[in-house]
Amino acid sequence: MTPFNFPIRYNAHCQNVCQVENHLAKLILDAGKLPIIANSHGCCHLRCHNISRSTTRNLKLIVEAEEALRQFIAGSVKMNILDKDLLETVWSNDWTRRGIIICIGVGVIISLRKVLQNRKLAKLRAEWNSAGKDVVVLHQFWRGKYCPNFSPYVLKVECFMRLAGIKYITDIKEPMGSRGLCPWITLNGEDIEDSQHIVDHLTKQFKVRLNDHLTPERKATLEAVRIMLEEQLFWILFMWRFYHTRCKTFWKTQIFPTWFLHYFFPTMLYSHSQKRGRAHGIARHTLAEQIKMTEKQFGILNELLGDGQYFGGDQPCSVDCIVFGFLAQGMWNDSDSHFETLIKVTHPKLAAYCIRMKERIYPDWKKLLNPPQE
Numbered sequence: 001m002t003p004f005n006f007p008i009r010y011n012a013h014c015q016n017v018c019q020v021e022n023h024l025a026k027l028i029l030d031a032g033k034l035p036i037i038a039n040s041h042g043c044c045h046l047r048c049h050n051i052s053r054s055t056t057r058n059l060k061l062i063v064e065a066e067e068a069l070r071q072f073i074a075g076s077v078k079m080n081i082l083d084k085d086l087l088e089t090v091w092s093n094d095w096t097r098r099g100i101i102i103c104i105g106v107g108v109i110i111s112l113r114k115v116l117q118n119r120k121l122a123k124l125r126a127e128w129n130s131a132g133k134d135v136v137v138l139h140q141f142w143r144g145k146y147c148p149n150f151s152p153y154v155l156k157v158e159c160f161m162r163l164a165g166i167k168y169i170t171d172i173k174e175p176m177g178s179r180g181l182c183p184w185i186t187l188n189g190e191d192i193e194d195s196q197h198i199v200d201h202l203t204k205q206f207k208v209r210l211n212d213h214l215t216p217e218r219k220a221t222l223e224a225v226r227i228m229l230e231e232q233l234f235w236i237l238f239m240w241r242f243y244h245t246r247c248k249t250f251w252k253t254q255i256f257p258t259w260f261l262h263y264f265f266p267t268m269l270y271s272h273s274q275k276r277g278r279a280h281g282i283a284r285h286t287l288a289e290q291i292k293m294t295e296k297q298f299g300i301l302n303e304l305l306g307d308g309q310y311f312g313g314d315q316p317c318s319v320d321c322i323v324f325g326f327l328a329q330g331m332w333n334d335s336d337s338h339f340e341t342l343i344k345v346t347h348p349k350l351a352a353y354c355i356r357m358k359e360r361i362y363p364d365w366k367k368l369l370n371p372p373q374e
């Protein structure tokens, strides 16, 4: 609590300072209006300046003080005296002073960071805009050791662009878009976020016909599969990677771009993933229940693929991109997981599908890995 310096100075002499203070304190408490703070003993924290020891003018002092106090209470004492005094009071408190200095420091650091970020972004934008007309800049996470990306959504967009023959370059400096999600793209100076919005936008812009051969029923079924994977399997994978295994497998498959991420990513993601999982609802299921859900989903994928080459039949369609994006995680990234077992052991057709997609879409797979392989 901030001690209050009563803004009136006394030249009077007083032997019993306490008596004066208590009297004033009582008056102030009676008034009940002033910003006076009671100390731990229940009386007022009041500081009277320049009171020295002498009994002679004790009474006069109290009378003067009372009068001053009444004027003060009635608002007849100029506010600037009070303001100045309050400021002095606030500043004279060590902790308040430290707090103010820290707040100013933090404010300066945040503003400086913002300025630097904006400068960096302006530079990057110039770089992205120089990619050329109709060349997509795919903003994505760093490449992985065994799979080009740990994000199913990044693989989805990249596969789609490769299948559709759309020119693109990648950027790993700014993986998160303004919505805080990866991937996002910049095309002809425009930013587009969310993998499905990206696919829809590119389909329209470049008149992509990957789904033209599908019947309306098949299209509808595949759309439902996409939603199943993106809205449920994603969260099961997310919880397994970052919560249930505490990033152990994930950590082994990545070369983090900064030492900070290298050391702190698992810790940061652990509690974060639990909170996010609970908000979504998936974390309210036990791991065993989540595994059962995965089994069901992989069973559905296996049934739908049947003896076909791709989910689109003889040709991959746009939903093949997201199915591959997810299956590739179990196939190459999440070793010793139920995802891996379900693909490689329970449904080997899905494993063969992954290899087929990889060979068709990523002839340069090994070169894309980090570090690149021969």
Ligand SMILES: N[C@@H](CCC(=O)N[C@@H](CS)C(=O)NCC(=O)O)C(=O)O
Pocket (backbone or CB within 6 Å): 150, 151, 152, 153, 180, 181, 182, 183, 193, 194, 195, 196, 230
């Ligand atoms: N609906 C989005 C989902 C993308 C997404 O969840 N990306 C993850 C990485 S795989 C992400 O950026 N997560 C960051 C976060 O949720 O804070 C899409 O389809 O692009």
